[in-house]
Amino acid sequence: MKIAVLVAGVRFESQKRIIDGILENAIHDGTDVYIFTCDAWTYSTSFYNTGETAIYKLPNFKDYDGIILHGDTICDSEVMRQVVEEIYESGVPCVSLNIRHKGMLYVGMENENGITQIVNHLIQVHNARRVNFISGPVENADAIGRLKAFRKAMQDNGISVEEDRIFYGDYHPESGKNAVEYFSGSQLQFPDAIIAANDEMALGAFYELSDRGYRVPEDVMITGYDNTFVGKNHYPKITSVNRPEVQLGRHAYDMIKDYISGKEVKEKELICYPVFTESCGCKDQIVEDVIDIRTKYVKEKIDITTYSEIIKSSSADLTGAVTFEQLLEKVRKYTEMMEIDEFYLCMCVVEEAFRTEVLQKINTEGNMPDLTTYTPEICIPIAYKKGQFSQYGRFPVTELLPQEYKEKEEGNFYTVIPIHYQERCYGYCVLKNTRVMIDSELFHMFIMNIDNALENLRKQNMLNAMVERLNRMWVYDTLTGVYNRAGFFKYAPNIIHEAYGKNSNLFVLFLDLDGLKSVNDRFGHDEGDSLIKAMASVLSQVHRHGELLMRYGGDEFVILSQGFSSEKAEDYVEQIKAGIESYNALSDHPYKLEASMGYSIICPKENMDIEALIETADQEMYKTKKEKKRRKKEEAGQKKK
Numbered sequence: 001m002k003i004a005v006l007v008a009g010v011r012f013e014s015q016k017r018i019i020d021g022i023l024e025n026a027i028h029d030g031t032d033v034y035i036f037t038c039d040a041w042t043y044s045t046s047f048y049n050t051g052e053t054a055i056y057k058l059p060n061f062k063d064y065d066g067i068i069l070h071g072d073t074i075c076d077s078e079v080m081r082q083v084v085e086e087i088y089e090s091g092v093p094c095v096s097l098n099i100r101h102k103g104m105l106y107v108g109m110e111n112e113n114g115i116t117q118i119v120n121h122l123i124q125v126h127n128a129r130r131v132n133f134i135s136g137p138v139e140n141a142d143a144i145g146r147l148k149a150f151r152k153a154m155q156d157n158g159i160s161v162e163e164d165r166i167f168y169g170d171y172h173p174e175s176g177k178n179a180v181e182y183f184s185g186s187q188l189q190f191p192d193a194i195i196a197a198n199d200e201m202a203l204g205a206f207y208e209l210s211d212r213g214y215r216v217p218e219d220v221m222i223t224g225y226d227n228t229f230v231g232k233n234h235y236p237k238i239t240s241v242n243r244p245e246v247q248l249g250r251h252a253y254d255m256i257k258d259y260i261s262g263k264e265v266k267e268k269e270l271i272c273y274p275v276f277t278e279s280c281g282c283k284d285q286i287v288e289d290v291i292d293i294r295t296k297y298v299k300e301k302i303d304i305t306t307y308s309e310i311i312k313s314s315s316a317d318l319t320g321a322v323t324f325e326q327l328l329e330k331v332r333k334y335t336e337m338m339e340i341d342e343f344y345l346c347m348c349v350v351e352e353a354f355r356t357e358v359l360q361k362i363n364t365e366g367n368m369p370d371l372t373t374y375t376p377e378i379c380i381p382i383a384y385k386k387g388q389f390s391q392y393g394r395f396p397v398t399e400l401l402p403q404e405y406k407e408k409e410e411g412n413f414y415t416v417i418p419i420h421y422q423e424r425c426y427g428y429c430v431l432k433n434t435r436v437m438i439d440s441e442l443f444h445m446f447i448m449n450i451d452n453a454l455e456n457l458r459k460q461n462m463l464n465a466m467v468e469r470l471n472r473m474w475v476y477d478t479l480t481g482v483y484n485r486a487g488f489f490k491y492a493p494n495i496i497h498e499a500y501g502k503n504s505n506l507f508v509l510f511l512d513l514d515g516l517k518s519v520n521d522r523f524g525h526d527e528g529d530s531l532i533k534a535m536a537s538v539l540s541q542v543h544r545h546g547e548l549l550m551r552y553g554g555d556e557f558v559i560l561s562q563g564f565s566s567e568k569a570e571d572y573v574e575q576i577k578a579g580i581e582s583y584n585a586l587s588d589h590p591y592k593l594e595a596s597m598g599y600s601i602i603c604p605k606e607n608m609d610i611e612a613l614i615e616t617a618d619q620e621m622y623k624t625k626k627e628k629k630r631r632k633k634e635e636a637g638q639k640k641k
Contacts, residue, residue, distance in 0.1 A: 001029070001030075001031040001032070001063045001066070001257070001260065001410075002031065002032045002034070002063070002064050002065050003026065003031060003032070003033055003034070003064055003065060003066040003067065003068060003069045003253070003256060004032060004034045004036060004061065004064045004066075004068070004464065005022060005035045005036065005067075005068045005378070006036050006037075006059075006067065006068070006069050006070065006071075006077070006083065006196060007018070007019070007032065007035065007036075007037050007068075007070040007073050007074075008037060008038050008039065008040055008052075008053075008070075008073040008074050009037075009039060009073050010035070010037045010415075010437060011229045011438075011444065012073075012171070013226065013229060013230075014198075014226050014228075014243065014245055015070070015073060016438055017101065017246045017249070018070065018097070018245045018246070018248055018249040018252075019035065019243065019249060019438060019521065020245075020246050020249060020253075021246040021248060021249020021250040021252070021253070022248075022249040022250070022252060022253045023413055024069060024246070024249070024250060025249075025250050025253045025254060025257075026253050026410045026411070026413070027413065028110070028300055029257065029411070030410035030411040031253075031257075031410065031411065032410060032411070032412050032413070032414075033412075033413040033414070034059065034064070034413075034414045034416060035402070035413065035414065035415045035416065036055050036056060036058060036059055036416045037055070037415065037417060037437070038052035038053055038055045038056075038374065038417070038418055039052060039444055039551060040053050040074070040076065040580065041077055044377060045422070046292070047422035047423045048422055048423075048425040049075070049076055050243060050372055050422070051074050051418060051420030051421065051422055051423050051424065051425060052418055053074065053079040053418070054372055054374070054418055054425050055416060055418040055428060056074070056079060056082075056083050057082075057373050057374065058374060058400070058416065058428060059400070060398045060568040061086060061087055061090035061092050062090045062092065063398070064092055064171075064259060065093075065095050065117060065256075065260055066094070066095070066256035066257075067087055067088065067092055067093070067094040067095070067256075068094070068095050068097065068252045068253070068256065069083070069084075069094055069095070069096045069097065069101075069104070069116065070082070070097045070098070070273075071084070071096060071097070071098075071099045071101075071141075072097065072098045072099055072140060072141045074421075075137060075139070075140070077139060078258075078517055084101055084104075087104070087199060088323070093105065093256060093260065094253050094486045095107060095252045095256055097248065097252060098141055098142060099141050100212075101540050103559060105182070105256070105259060105265060105267065106267045106268075106269070107248060107252050107255060107267065107268050107269070107270075108248075108268075108269050108273060108279075109243050109244065109245070109248055109269065109270045109271075109272055110141055110145075110146075110269050110270070110272060111145035111146045111149055111272065112145065112274060113271055113272055113597070114225065114241030114242075114243075114272040114273060114274050115146050115149035115150050115153060115195070115241070115483075116152070116153040116156075117273070117274045118151055118195060118239070118241065118274050118280075119131065119149075119153035119154060119157065119195070120153060120157065121274065121276060122193045122195070122221060122223070122280060122309065123157045123159070124157070125282075125606040126193070126204065126217075126221060126280060127282055128130055128192050128193040128221060129159065129190055129192065130165070130188075130190070130191045130192050130193070131154065131159070131165070131191060131192075131193045131194075131195060132151045132166070132167070132191040132193070132194045132195070132196075133165065133166050133167070133194075133195050133536065134167050134169050134175065134176060134194065134195070134196040134197060134202075134205060135147045135166060135167065135168050135169065135197050135339050136168075136169060136170065136171050136197040136198065136201075136296065137168070137169075137170050138168055140171075142197075143171075143197055146197045146225065146355075147166070147197070150195060154579070162188060163296050164186045164187070164188050164371055164583070165186075165188060165191065167182050167183065169196075169197070169201050171197070171198050171200060171201060172200060172201070172204070173200045173201065173204030173207075174204060174583075175201045175204060175208075176196060176200070176202060176203060176204025176205035176206070176208065177204045177205065177207070177208040178204075179194070179196075179204075179205055180194075180205050180208040180209055180212070180291075181208065182268065184212070187366065188574050189477035190543070191219075191220060191588070192219075192220060192221065192281070193220065193221040193222075193223070194220060194221070194222050194223075195223050196222065196223065196225065197225055198224055198225045198228075199224035199225065199226050199228040199230065199231035199238055199240055200223030200228070200230075201224070201225075202222050202223065202225075202231065202238050202240070202279070203224070203230065203231065203238065205222060205251055206222055206234075206238075206279070206361060209222075215459065216236060216279055217236065217278070217279055217280055217281040218281075219245075219320040220376065220433050221239075221279065221280045222239070222279045222280070223240060223280055223624070224239070224240040224279075225240055225241045225243075226239045226240060226241065226243055227240040227241060227242040227243065227275055228240070231273050231518040235278075236277070236278030236279045237277040237278045237279060238277070238278075238279045238283055238512070239274070239275065239276050239277050239278070239279045239280040239282065240274070240275050240277075241273070241274050241275070242270075242272060242273055242274070242275050243270075243272045243427060244272070246616035246627070247270060248270055250281050251268055251270070255268075260498040303588035305386045305561070307332070307338070307440055307442040307443070307446075309397075309480070310442075310446070311336060311442050311445045311449065312455075313334075314330070314334045314446060314449045315449045315452075317330050317333075317334075317450070318330050318334075318449050318450060318451045318453035318518045319449070319452055320332065320636035321457060321458045322383075322418055322460065323451060323457075324457060327394060327453055327454070327457060328381050328382055330453075331345065331382055331450060332382060332384070332389055333385050334446065336384075336387075337381070338436065338443070338446070339434055340434055341431075341433055341434045342384060342385045342405075342430075342431065342432035342433065342434065343382070343383075343384040343388075343429065343430070343431055343432075344380055344382070344383050344384070344400075344401060344405060344421075344429060344430040344432075344622045345380065345381055345382040345383075345419070345429050346375060346378045346379070346427045346428050346429060346430065347378065347379055347380070347419070347426060347449075348375040348378065348425065348426060348427050349375055349377040349378060349379050349393070349563050357634070362373075371423055371424045371425060372423050372424075372425055373425055374397045374425060374427070374428070376396065376397055377394045377395065377396060378394070378395060378397045378427065379391075379392065379394055379395075379415040380392035380402070380567055381394055383405065385405070392405075392435050400414075400416070400430070401414075401430055405432075412432060412433055413432075413433060414430055414431065414432050414433075415430070415431040415434075415437045415438065415442075415448055416428055416429075416430050417429050417430075417431070417437060419450060419454070421450060421451050421454060421455035422451065422455075424455070426451070426454050428449075429447065447483050452522075474486055474487070475487030475490060477536075477550075477551040479529060479533060479536075479551070480533055480536035481530060481534060481540075482536050482539070482540065482549045482550060482551055482557075483548060483549060483550045484548065484550065484551060485552065487521055487550065488548055488550035488552075488558065488560070489610060491548055492548055492560055492610050495546075495548060495560055495561065495562055496562075496604055496608050496610070497606075498562060499562035499563070499604040500604040500605065500606055500617045502562070502563075503604075504562045504563045504604070505562065505563065505564055505601050505602065505603060505604070506526070506561075506562050506564075506602045506603075506604050506608075506613065507559075507560070507561045507562065507563075507564035507568075507569055507599065507600075507601055508558065508559070508560055508571075508599060508600050508613050508614060508617040509558065509569075509572070509573070509597060509598070509599040509604065510552075510556070510557075510558055510598050510599070510614065510617035510618045510621040511539070511551045511556065511557040511558075511559075511595050511596070511621065512555060512556050512557075512595060512596050512621055512625060513531065513532065513535055513555035513556075513577070513589065513593075513594070513595050514594035514595055514596055514625075514628070515592075515594055516528055516531060516532070516554070516555040518591075519531055519591050522591075523590075523591070527542070527589075527591075527592060528611065530589075531591070531593060532551075532554075532555060534583055534587075534593050535555075535593060535595060536549075536551065536557070537559065537583075538576065538579035538580055538583055538593070539557055539559065539576065539578055540578075542572070542575045542579055543559075544561075544574050546561060546562075547559055547561040548560040548561070548562065552614070553615055558614055558617070560613070562604070564601060565601075567599060569599055569601060572599075573597055573599065576595075577598065578591050580594070580595065596621055596624045596625035596628055597619050597621055597624060598617055598618070598619070598620025598621030598622065598623060598624050599620055599621075600613075600616040600617045600620055602616065
C-alpha cells in the first residue's frame, strides 16, 4: 500500500507526534508513506508561501491508495480549496484530520474539553477574574475551536469577555511576547491569568512577563496547549492540555487501511484533557525521569551545535558559488556532513536536454512557463544513496522519483520538501527513511540556503546576460550585426599591436555603397536598409578569421587586417566583387548592389592613428569612385553620339 500525507510545519511537536503515529503503524504493515510538507505560515510573505505551498501541487493523487490530509496546518485557504478539489477528482479515499470535508473520512481531536476545564480551574480553584486569551491564527480550525470554547466557558462562569482581552497570534513564541505587550497597552486592568492556544505562545508570554517584572504564577498565571516537551520541562512547568496526537496518527492510518480493505469505518473524535501544574500555581503531580530529560537535552544541544555550524558555513559557501557545478559540489559536501541516508535534489527541466549546467538555462530572461509550479519533466543533479553520489536525467514529474530510487521492499517513508525562492519554483528534494526534516528545525534552514544560492546564481546569470547584451549593443551595429565604430576602435589596437610585433603589413579596405540615395528616394528607406544589410552580408561571407569588419557610417564599411600582400589584397577585393555579383544574380530587386572600394597596405607603427589609417583607404576608395563616375559619364556621352 502507498499513502500520501499532506501536512505543514512538521517542526512543530504536535505535527511530529501525528507523523510518529502514522509511521508507527504504516511501517509495521509495510506501507510506503510519502510526506509532502512545507513551512508556510501566516507570518510569511505571500510570495514565500506561494513557493512553499507549491509542494501540494506535486503529488498525483491517483497514484496513491490513500491520503491523509492535515489541512489545519496549511495556512492558505485557496491552496486548501484546490487540494480538496483535486482529492475529490482523484476518487482516492482520504482521511481529514481535525477538519470535516464532505466525502472524506474524519478523525479529530476536540478542543472544548481541555480549554473548558482550564477556564473552570483558573476561576473556581485559583479565583481568577481577569482572564486573557492568546489565540492562534484567525482562519485556523483548532484556533477557532479553542477560542470558542474559551468564550463559552467564561460565559458559563458568569464572566463577560472583553475583546481587548483577546490577542490573535500565529502559534510562535513571538506571538506570546507581542500579546503581553498588547495587554500592557490596553486600557483594561492587567490580567491575573493568561491562557495561550499553545505552549510556544505561553512560553513567549512567560519571558516577556519576566522581563517586565511579573512573577508566574504569583502575579500572573499562564497556561498553554499541546503539553509539549519544552513546556513540561520548563520551570515553572506549563499547565497545558494533553492531546493524543500519536493516537490520532495511528487512527488516521488504520482508517485508511480498513476502508481500502472494505471494512466498516467510523469517524472518531479523541478527547483532550488538561494537565494542571506549576504555572497556574498547582503542585506538579507528574514526576519526570530526570535521567531521560538530561539525556535528551544534552543530545539536542549537541545536535543543535553541530547543525548550526553546518548551516552557518553552508550559508556563506553555497551563495559564493559562481557556477551551477560549483553549487552542486558544495551541496554534496554538506549533504555528507549531515549524515543523511538518502537525499535527492530534483530540479525542474527547462531546456532541451539535461546538463549539469541546467540552472544556467533556467529563466535567464524570465521565460519559464509558470514560475509557481513544477515543469512536466524533472532531473536529479544530486542523488545521494549509500554514501555514493550520482545523477539522473529527465523523467516525468508525476513519478516523483525514478523507479530505480524506490526500494522494492515495502515500508519506506519519503519526506518531500519544496525548493524555491519566493514564488519561483526550482524543484523539490526528497529524503528517504530519515527523520532529519522532522526532528531538526535547522535542516529546513539548510534547504533555504540551497534556495537562496539557486536564486543568487540565477540573478548572476541574468546580470551577465544583460551585461553581454549591453556590450553587444555598444560594440555592434544594430542594423547589420557587424562591429560599429565603438567596437572597431576597441579592438583595432590589438591588430595593430600584433602586426607591429610581427613586422607584418596592415591592410585597410574602405567600401562605399553606390546608388543608396537613389534607392532611398525611389523605393523608400526600408529598401535602402535592406541594401546596406545585403552589403554587410556579402562582406561577412568573404570575412576571414582575424579581420575587423565595421559599418563606418550610413553606407560605408571598413575592414582592417594584417599580413596582406598586394596580391592577397587584390584577391580579397575580387572575392567581394564576386559576392556582389552572386547576390545580384539571385536578387529579384529592381536595383543592383554596387560598391566602390579602395585599400591601402601600410607598415605598422606603435600607437598609430586609426582614423588616419581609415582616411588613407578612404582616399583610395574616392579615387575608385571618381574613376567609376568618369567612365559612366564617358559611356553616357558615347551613347548620345
